[in-house]
Amino acid sequence: MNQQVPLWKIFLVFAKIGAFTIGGGYAMIPIIQAELSRRGWIPDEDLPDIVALSQSAPGVMAVNISIFAGHRLRGVKGSIAATLGSITPSFLIILAIAMFFTAFRDNPFVERAFQGIRPVVIALILVPMVNMARKCCLRWWHWVLAGGSLVAVALLNVSPVYIILSVLAIGFAVTYFKEVRP
Amino acid sequence: MSIAALLLQLAWTFLVIGALTFGGGYAMLSLIQNEVVVHHAWLSESAFTDIVAISQMTPGPIGINSATYVGYDVLYGATGSHLAGVFGSMTATLALMLPSFVIMLLVVRFYTRFRTSRLYGGTMAWLKPAVVGLIGAAAVILMVKVHWDGWVPEVSLVRDNFPDWKSWGLLAAAFAASKWGRVNPILLILLAAAAGLILY
Structure with a gap:
């Protein structure tokens, strides 16, 4: 029966999901669950698997969920419809704000409001970093890795691209020779 | 630089970011910020900080939102045309999602093998602490600027973000x-x- 779900319907349902998700991946889960299981598109018990895989693949988690769920419904076409649907509302909103904001950026009230907002944005980047560090930095060498990449990027102007590529290579090699091969 | 060349550069930049983001929106922000503010110098620290604030307040994932916004600002800033800005935001957003598409379609195919792979789990255990460092660096770069004069570092505050x-x-x-x-x-x-x- 999944073959009968029309693409425009997939697009619209995911557009609705995208419009009501503020804050990204995890905020999306309850809305996805409500919309998809109500329609009988994807059973509740499959959702944890979809979320786990979307989380471990690179990229934006919400996009990965849409690709995966759309694929379940109509294959590659379904994933394209779902992804375009889920990003369209925020795309239009951001575009409208971007056009509007360039005209108002120099307004003294806007400037003063953003003067207050900017330091708070940095706090909002630091908090998830601290929370992540407490979850994943369990051994001393985890801290060395975290501190090393911070110093390399922030102080030595190394591109994060090189950090990610080299840690991927090292992690892969170490895991392979320590756990998979012996 | 011609508009076409700038769009191409934007597409490549966001393609790489999309392929290398592990660990969610803030990890992606650190990559976007480094490419856009530090490497290409398309936007200033304070302009980028404003974009993050707006991306956080509007619906949708913060990574996609900031890519859309950055794409618009870069093209609008270079040409002064809103239409070019729209093309810029489409380019950045689609380029950011393209690697996810390819990778997820592969993941769907090798579903169970991927999930239980010890190699994947082990590699990720290495990557996560590094990503924590990258997010920290994104915050630091919005606070202080480090300029190397030979071997001597010159550290200064980002005055637009922290005037007093x-x-x-x-x-x-x-x-x-x-x-x-x-x-x-x-x-x-x-x-x-x-x-x-x-x-x-």
């Missing part, structure tokens, strides 16, 4: 409210806007 002691107070208050008070980020940004209007 009041801004450091706002940072500390927001950190505490978010970390221990669990105040919603959107509410915090609205409060910060009100504080800005009163303090400045």
Whole structure:
């Protein structure tokens, strides 16, 4: 029966999901669950698997969920419809704000409001970093890795691209020779 | 630089970011910021900080939102044309998602093998701490600028983001409210806007 779900319907349902998700991946889960299981598109018990895989693949988690769920419904076409649907509302909103904001950026009230907002944005980047560090930095060498990449990027102007590529290579090699091969 | 060349550069930049983001929106922000502010110098630190604030308040994932916004700003800034800006935001957003598409379609195919792979789990255990460092670096770069004069580092504050002691107070208050008070980020940004209007 999944073959009968029309693409425009997939697009619209995911557009609705995208419009009501503020804050990204995890905020999306309850809305996805409500919309998809109500329609009988994807059973509740499959959702944890979809979320786990979307989380471990690179990229934006919400996009990965849409690709995966759309694929379940109509294959590659379904994933394209779902992804375009889920990003369209925020795309239009951001575009409208971007056009509007360039005209108002120099307004003294806007400037003063953003003067207050900017330091708070940095706090909002630091908090998830601290929370992540407490979850994943369990051994001393985890801290060395975290501190090393911070110093390399922030102080030595190394591109994060090189950090990610080299840690991927090292992690892969170490895991392979320590756990998979012996 | 011609518009076509700039669009191509934008597409490549966001393609790489999309392929290398492990660990969610803030990890992606650190990559976007480094490419856009540090490497290409398309936007200033404060312009980027404003974009992050707006991306956080609007629906949709923060990574996609900031890519859309950055794409618009870069092209609009270079040409002064809104239409070019629209093309810029489409280019950045689609390029960011393209690697996810390819990778997820492969993942779907090798579903169970991928999930139980020890190799994948082990590699990720290495990557996660590094990503924590990258997110920390994104915050630091929005606070201080480091310029190397040979072997001598010159450290200066990013004055647009931190003009005075009041801004450091706002940072500390927001950190505490978010970390221990669990105040919603959107509410915090609205409060910060009100504080800005009163303090400045």
